[in-house]
Amino acid sequence: MTAAGLVATTLGAQAGTTDELVPAAQAAPVGEDDGAGCPVPDARPASTSLLPDPFTKLDGTRVSTTSDWRCRRAEIRELAERSVYGQKPGKPDSVTGTVSRTGITVNVTHQGRSSSFTAGVELPSGSGPFPAVVVYGGLGADTSTIKAAGAAVISYDPFAVGREGTARNNKQGAFYSVYGSQSSTGLLAAWAWGVSRIIDVVEQSGGTVLTADATGVTGCSRYGKGAFVAGAFDQRIALTMPIESGSGGVGAFRSIAGESGAQPLSSAYSEQPWLGDAFGSFTGNPSGLPVDTHEIVGMIAPRGLLVMDNPHIDWLGARSGSVAALGGAEVYKALGAGGNISYWSDVRDGTHCAVRSEWRAPLQQNIQKFLLKTGNAAGTFRIAPSKSGNLSEWRNWQTPALTDDGTSGGTAEGTTTGTTTGTTTGTTTGTTGGSTGGTDGACTAGYRTVATWSGGFQGEVTVRNNGTGTLDGWTVGMTLAPGQAIASIWNGRNTGTSGTVTVRNAAWNGTLAPGGTAAFGFTATGSSSTAPGAVTCTGP
Template structure:
């Protein structure tokens, strides 16, 4: 049975770039807020694999490593930093800071970003297509093989006056399964082959945004910046948005395992799924992530928490249950678990998911387009001041099996 949950939210949910307010709340977060700036945190050392405890349920996103509960936005900012550090330490490899020097230029429709760090250099390029008229324009960064809108139909963006930016992921690390660990431009700058490609690719997205910030003549509205990609690129956009809060809207299309689907949940499903030990065919993850292949319950976090790092910004996850490998039942659970963070911030409508069958992989069907359009118009075009929750799925998972925590009110 298909579930279509459309619930009106009784708050004045703010849209970019409008100011947010709530009748009974204060300090309601904005979509492009940088929560990391709210607090300085002491994160401490990560626990070794041998010292990790097993956690059978999904880990509580509101539980700090020291055992204290998150009760406000300042504490959440610290919790967010903890989870980022855990993901990079155990799963992807550490994402470096911006290089020592970075410059950007634009010629015709090609943006060139030149970087140098410790005597090494790297150059990135991106195709930027602006709409007709005067800016500033909202923009979307497309990742994958479909151009400046990823695998989504270009007209969903271009017909609405949105600039498109094509991210050249192969300049950072090559796509493919028969590729060498540590190969690609990122590793010429940072020569640590233990770091996975997802770190390299997400680092490149951050540098692309750095370049946009240096080119005001492009008239890109950096408060209305979206990112999208499908399949492996759907994972890239989730990691990118989780690690970089300058992205206002994320549309992750069919990301599967390593995306919005928690490793623990996927492990319990029958069939050929993208469980953790089957996700090691390419050097996408850190070299020692395979330690968890036979014991995913030792992960001190899971991917519902990676998804929750996007909060309070907007995220739409698209799924396709026709492909068993994608483990969309797990995606459903992961999105509902992550949504508790958006609920804690008073903006649950900013996380949506649409799991719809009857179409090839990475080809958006007509009956899934309304959800995409709704998020584009809400979070890039300011066409509505409040929205309905979008939760479309053919599954009815036992959420109580996985979600054991109570959702706090972080705005009190």
């Protein structure tokens, strides 16, 4: 069995004593897809070996305001359904069910067909009502940490909704009982549909046990793929936490195709019918895909996203995971929600789907921020040096400075756009002061520390064109303190990793209009107590 297929144990969902039956609701739930009414042209972008520009609409124009993102997101969603996952239908004609302190029942009827399934509920201490995290297959983020943080656990058996081990023309489970065994929709979208129906029932339950506006989702391995898709396709999910999702999950398809040892796209497609039937025509030609997973990451923005990866198993394609996360983070930044995304692959234990101490603090922080709405820790990127992707190698587009016209294509409690500092269990995330270097009259470079942890830190340098004309290229010089060394870098090309380091612009971010800015980020080993010194910028 493949590494991505190591975990196949199904958690039998448990239904406890039921409460009063929830009445049927015919209207589509507000928030599942706020772009449902957007017209999507019958077009597709040109084939490209680079990551497609998430900010260029199908009519060729670029997103310029935060409200533009709503319909651009609708385009990405439809392209992803057509080419990657298959269609995830909206709310059926009727969804009824019950919510108790021990279980959830879901009953669905649509166009004369019916199905049902159940999920277990485990509550934390306290009287509630509680936010909840849907855990795929009993395997996701540590449930003891989830409950200790104050959130309930919904134990979801995805195989009850879409079974593995079936032929593509004979798919089985609650989803396919309604939409047909020959549906071209893959299991990941079917499983995501099941999560949405659970949320429907929670919304209808009156909020006496579980709150309707604070739901998270998590899973590992194949279930990590499922959690990622669920979070992308239902905007009611406030926090998405995929773990070691591998090929067909977070990892960028174009990057996976060339990442040594990563599960090939053809294998991910054939191992189980996870992906939609249409994806089969792209397994040998990822350049032809009209979307890639950095745009699926962007579909989650500005809501909470914590991606956890394993760099020790090549099959899981962690380098491609970092590429997708870095690319999707550009959407978060454009929407003013850069503090709402985290990526963490810098872990010691290489066991697949292990409970890791490094993830306990960010897990707690994200639950507090997005589900309990009591925290404000900013996101962080902890990329393992051995599996560090370079975004500048994968794009030729720039991130626009979107005009904020009152909407960002979704809601996110706890959005952080300013300076934030928080510390939990030895991990500090946020922004601290740094040094601002000199200028040759053309440009200035400013440094800030984004996050710190024991033995390392994340930094960011912003370059600004101070001249009256266009700046065509820039070079930043900085001096790292003794013991500090760059482990990974993105949006720039570095010469040297310790001592005096030079970073030049990437191919896509070297041209700056007067007053324009560009930024590159990096992670480094060593003490964060001393910020890089002598940060300077020179023009061409």
